[in-house]
Amino acid sequence: MFENIISNTSKTIVGNVDKIKLTLAAIISEGSILIEDYPGSGKTTFAKAITSSLGLNFKRIQFTSDLLPSDVLGYNILSDDKLKFQKGPIFTNIVLADELNRGSPKAQSAFLEAMEEKNVTIDGESYNLPEPFFVIATQNPMDTSGTSSLPDSQLDRFMISYSLSDLNQKEKILMLKTNISFSNSATEAINWSQINDKKKAITIKDEIYQYVVEIEQTIKALEQNIYISARCMKQIVDLAKGWAIIHGKDYVSHQDIKDTMPYILRHRMKFLNQKDKLSYVNKEILEKINIG
Numbered sequence: 001m002f003e004n005i006i007s008n009t010s011k012t013i014v015g016n017v018d019k020i021k022l023t024l025a026a027i028i029s030e031g032s033i034l035i036e037d038y039p040g041s042g043k044t045t046f047a048k049a050i051t052s053s054l055g056l057n058f059k060r061i062q063f064t065s066d067l068l069p070s071d072v073l074g075y076n077i078l079s080d081d082k083l084k085f086q087k088g089p090i091f092t093n094i095v096l097a098d099e100l101n102r103g104s105p106k107a108q109s110a111f112l113e114a115m116e117e118k119n120v121t122i123d124g125e126s127y128n129l130p131e132p133f134f135v136i137a138t139q140n141p142m143d144t145s146g147t148s149s150l151p152d153s154q155l156d157r158f159m160i161s162y163s164l165s166d167l168n169q170k171e172k173i174l175m176l177k178t179n180i181s182f183s184n185s186a187t188e189a190i191n192w193s194q195i196n197d198k199k200k201a202i203t204i205k206d207e208i209y210q211y212v213v214e215i216e217q218t219i220k221a222l223e224q225n226i227y228i229s230a231r232c233m234k235q236i237v238d239l240a241k242g243w244a245i246i247h248g249k250d251y252v253s254h255q256d257i258k259d260t261m262p263y264i265l266r267h268r269m270k271f272l273n274q275k276d277k278l279s280y281v282n283k284e285i286l287e288k289i290n291i292g
Helices: 002-010 017-028 043-054 069-073 105-117 169-177 192-201 206-222 230-246 254-268 274-288
Strands: 033-036 058-062 074-079 082-087 094-098 119-122 125-128 134-139 160-162
Touching (some): 002 017, 017 254, 069 074, 082 125, 160 254, 230 254
Parallel strands (some): 033 160
Antiparallel strands (some): 119 125
16 A cells, blocks of 8 residues: 555655655654755755655645735625635644644644644534645744744644755756655555554553653653643654554554654654754663663
């Protein structure tokens, strides 16, 4: 199932197979993804390639300083003396929130609340978002102009964060030769009922849950500015399930946690450069925990 999606997406995106797998694991775990990199690095292209390969409906929202909450969620209009709700672009399966940290705080807040609750409330009326519903957001680094940082409470709603991999010389040449096209790129539609059955069948031993608790305790003992909530701890387990499914397993191992942990903590660590975060998670957190 996933091999075709990975192969199809790789035809458009060069040199990021690990990020494709990670994104798929987050999506089947019902988590949202935050891609952070500099303008022109391929963030939007990557997100479009993933959504096109999944065969789901998706819409793109370009966040700007003048974007209003109603531009995202929708609004009521008067038609034939009756109020009619005009749905916003958030009503789709996958939303690409482009350059999220360029938007106004009000638009960001409205979008992220809808993302968490999976419904929209307008003038006292609630409207459920389609199922499945996922968010792939991109943001520019904070040292680029026109950006504002998202608060911890909003960042915590994203399951994972990453930047796209640097390409070697061979991959750069291949990238220059690649003709990017999203038309007819969808492979087979994912059977979400089958995915849910696989998630229910995943075996997680108590020692894995204990390992997650020990990770949380180790992080708190560091006394660094790392925001780890109960939601984050659940995301660790959920993403490990998705990672196991992507790799054809029916159980979660310690290695599944280790493989995915840096990407869960990346946007929750604000005291390090992006390049230093992976080694920090491994050396200061994961390697300090003894696995029996």
